[in-house]
Amino acid sequence: MTTSPEELLPTTRRALLHRIAVAQSEGRAPSLVAAVARDGELVWTGSRTSVDGHGPDEHVQYRIGSITKTFTAVLVLRLRDEGLLDLADPLEKHLSGTGAGTVTVAELLAHTGGLAAETPGEWWERSPASRRPTLADVLGEQPFRHPVGRRHHYSNPGYTLLGALVEAVRGVSWEEALRDEVLEPLGLTRTSAQPQQPHAGGWAVHPYADVLLPEPSEDLGLMAPAGQLWSTTRDLAVFASFLAVGDDRVLSADSVRELRTPAAPTLPGNWEASYGLGMQVVRGGGLTLAGHTGSLPGFVAGLWLCEEEGLVAVALANCTTGVPVATLAAELLAIVAEAEPRLPEPWRPLPEVKASELELVGPWYWGTQVVVLRLAADGGVEMGPAAEGGRRSRFRTNGDGTWTGLDGYYAGELLRAVRRGDGAVSHLDLGSFVFTREPYPVDGPVPGGVDPEGWRGIPR
Incomplete structure (x- = not known):
């Protein structure tokens, strides 16, 4: 007997609910929502506590922070697939005057361009975009912290440059390109640059008292391609499912595989945790997960997909710290993978063979x-x-x-x-x-040749 993708066992659903209940309680999150999808179908959603007095669901928006970077990476890969740029191109070929023009497009995507992690000056996530009106304000006079191409160093300004690259090549705003080329084709109607009701408010939770402080929600301006977006668990589950298999209206299966392919370890020599082209990749517990995490004042977000199991898990909370959403999303995925491992495709003989x-x-x-x-x-x-x-x-x-x-x-x-x-x-x-069909055939095309006397024993 088999079950449809819509049916998770009651014990699995209970385990998922228990896991997010513990995460919300121990993390002291005002609210937390999560979802799991399998083979492109939403199979479970869950939430704890309330948003504006009502229980949040898969349609309530939360800010997703750096998961935005994966959307930006999709836009860049589309330009590459259309032949409008090459990933090996230096940035200055398409966008001049940045002061970081020697960095390649691929290095920006993989955070190996040596750029600073943050903008110069004040904390950009909590300050108005008007204080960073130009790319020069985003990069500063000394944009580099490491030699180009030598190591992974996560860079928010690097994705600002990628957003500017999209605008320069497309001739439209990053937001317009994203809407027309990704959001609308995939049906992500609840993903947007600005919040749309119903949405959660962002909160800071006092570390030593159960009291709240509202967090500011700034428009990031030029930094938007690095972390601006708001979304829902439903939309992110659809997006992650696309990242697993592709959609020719947006990116092919080969191109999304390229996004998920490790380009550099996030710590030198440790390929168990790496970064592809706009996606984080981790290995553990017998599974390989690809996705991204995100945070902005008042919000944390985690998204993972597992190609082998056809699974996606998303977790969102409206607190600045407290809930380890990356771990939570991975554990939700693992719960389903362990309790209800993917059924293999039925064996069938090939219809024809040459x-x-x-x-x-x-x-x-x-x-x-x-x-x-x-x-x-x-x-x-x-x-x-x-x-x-x-x-x-x-x-x-x-x-x-x-x-x-x-x-x-x-x-x-x-x-x-x-x-x-x-x-x-x-x-x-x-x-x-x-x-060759046998080891070292004498008459075979083995490079370096084969001793004409062939195999032998050791003389006694």
């Missing part, structure tokens, strides 16, 4: 290592060691008898079958590596 592809399946040898090539249901192939460990990759078909790597060591590399004059397969070539 004889030229079928003859390639089975064991091959890279030196003495046995690797196995398998046909995938999507028309691609999978290649990996016969035993545990080693290099494993999926490949998509190019339609001409070659395949391009999608992940792992061979991501982006070309796999092709090399044939002899009579049409028989000689070997597989993968990024110059040669795979």
Whole structure:
């Protein structure tokens, strides 16, 4: 018996509700809302306490802070996909006079441009945008803190530059581009640059007394692409589901995969926590999560997706500190993944297969290592060691008898079958590596050649 995506077990729903109840109580949040989606369908929503006297739901807006950066990254990738820029382009090619023009678009997306974390002067999140009227005011006289391209250093001004880049290339405001190119196509009707009723108010909670102080809600002006947006758990669940599989009206599956692909570790050498192109990536508990967190005075937000499980989790609260929403959203996702693991797709035979592809399946040898090539249901192939460990990759078909790597060591590399004059397969070539049907065949095309005496024992 199977269940539809809309049906979570009562025990799972109870566990989810208990987790957010504990988070709201221990974090002392005026209100907290959360949601879980699976395979693009909202399967659970929950909330604790009230907003303006009524229980918040999946349609009440909260400020989402730096989750805005992922929206901005989507706009930039759209420009790249349209051929209007390249991620390797220096910023000055499209936006001159910033004082940071040597930084590439990709480095800005991945926070590896060496720029300062914050703007010079007063705390920008709590001050009017009129005090930062130009990019020079955002960057200051010394915008760099590290050598360009050497390390991950999270930079809010870097995403201001990306927003300005979108405006320069598109010829419209960042907000207009976002509305027309992302929000409307995806149906995100409750995501906006300015709050729309019903929305939560932002609060500071006294660290040693159960009393509240209202927080200011400033328009961020030029800093908007780094953290301006308001949204709901429903809209963010839809957005995160798009980030998992793509939508050709906005970005293809390949391009959203690029957003989620680690570009730099957030701490040197620790790839368990990394940053892609506008998305955070963490590994733990057997799951790989991609998403973003956000905070502004009065609000904290967390969003994670897990491609393997088809799951999305969102958590939003209207308090400046107290609720670890990144951990909370990850735990909500893990609760469902553990209690109700994703059902595998039913096995079905391929509708058709080419004889030229079928003859390639089975064991091959890279030196003495046995690797196995398998046909995938999507028309691609999978290649990996016969035993545990080693290099494993999926490949998509190019339609001409070659395949391009999608992940792992061979991501982006070309796999092709090399044939002899009579049409028989000689070997597989993968990024110059040669795979043969037996280990070190004497007459095979093994680089460096094979000793003509072949295999032997040790003389006694």
